[in-house]
Amino acid sequence: MIRFHALLDFLFPASCAYCSSPVRESRVPRFCEQCWSDLSPLQGPVCPSCGRAFGSPVALEHSPEHECLACRKDPPRYDQALAAGIFEGPLREAIHVYKYRPLRALGGPLAAWMAEQVRMTVPLDLAMPVPLHRSRLRHRGFNQALLLAQGVCGRFSVPLSFDNLVRTRHTRPQVELSGRERAENVRGAFAVARPGEVQDRKVLLIDDVFTTGATMNECAKVLKDAGAASVTVLTLARTAE
Numbered sequence: 382m383i384r385f386h387a388l389l390d391f392l393f394p395a396s397c398a399y400c401s402s403p404v405r406e407s408r409v410p411r412f413c414e415q416c417w418s419d420l421s422p423l424q425g426p427v428c429p430s431c432g433r434a435f436g437s438p439v440a441l442e443h444s445p446e447h448e449c450l451a452c453r454k455d456p457p458r459y460d461q462a463l464a465a466g467i468f469e470g471p472l473r474e475a476i477h478v479y480k481y482r483p484l485r486a487l488g489g490p491l492a493a494w495m496a497e498q499v500r501m502t503v504p505l506d507l508a509m510p511v512p513l514h515r516s517r518l519r520h521r522g523f524n525q526a527l528l529l530a531q532g533v534c535g536r537f538s539v540p541l542s543f544d545n546l547v548r549t550r551h552t553r554p555q556v557e558l559s560g561r562e563r564a565e566n567v568r569g570a571f572a573v574a575r576p577g578e579v580q581d582r583k584v585l586l587i588d589d590v591f592t593t594g595a596t597m598n599e600c601a602k603v604l605k606d607a608g609a610a611s612v613t614v615l616t617l618a619r620t621a622e
């Protein structure tokens with residue numbers, strides 16, 4: 382049977398989801414080695430609070446604590462947001478295939494790539510994925526943030542807590558909404574089921590994509606209200622804007 386599949390793969394090779402070239406013996410399902418090695422890491426100066434990429438290093442040279450205008454105007458509830466990559470090119474396509482095809486098998490390779498890109502310098506007690514609502518979990522079959530969290534918490538030696546941060550209601554997909562609508566859409570949508578477990582803990586909150594940060598901000602708010610000592614956000618990719 383295995384031989385038969387190998388023969389089929391040889392005769393009809395799967396094509397790369399990004400560049401359409403045949404995928405033979407790639408480490409990663411649906412992506413060729415070249416595209417996978419072209420995933421875009423987030424490099425260069427970023428806002429020390431929200432992780433937004435700065436166009437020039439000048440601001441940080443003058444003051445390493447310099448935050449972007451959005452963070453100074455409306456400080457986020459999380460302490461720091463880190464992202465492994467930029468949401469573009471093959472990484473954007475990989476996240477799309479992972480979530481919407483959906484292709485669960487990409488979770489492991491994406492988590493491994495994510496952990497490789499980030500230097501975690503802050504102490505952590507607990508890793509938590511952004512939860513999915515039951516209805517979306519049923520539809521997708523897995524929580525994409527949980528698979529990423531499972532992959533990275535081993536690397537950072539942080540225990541995983543996967544059912545304490547919960548979604549209390551269904552929300553519209555954030556991708557359909559504008560910046561202001563996103564914050565409104567997720568307001569009051571999360572809760573901490575067992576506050577005692579996060580009290581005085583340093584939490585690592587994990588999700589796939591950081592766009593406006595509205596979801597992470599709302600999760601950080603309920604974690605802080607439950608007594609978390611700090612909330613560090615880690616996402617696989619951040620939009621470039």
Ligand SMILES: [Zn+2]
Nearest residue numbers: 397400413416
């Ligand atoms: Zn490719």
Ligand SMILES: [Zn+2]
Nearest residue numbers: 428431449452
């Ligand atoms: Zn910022």
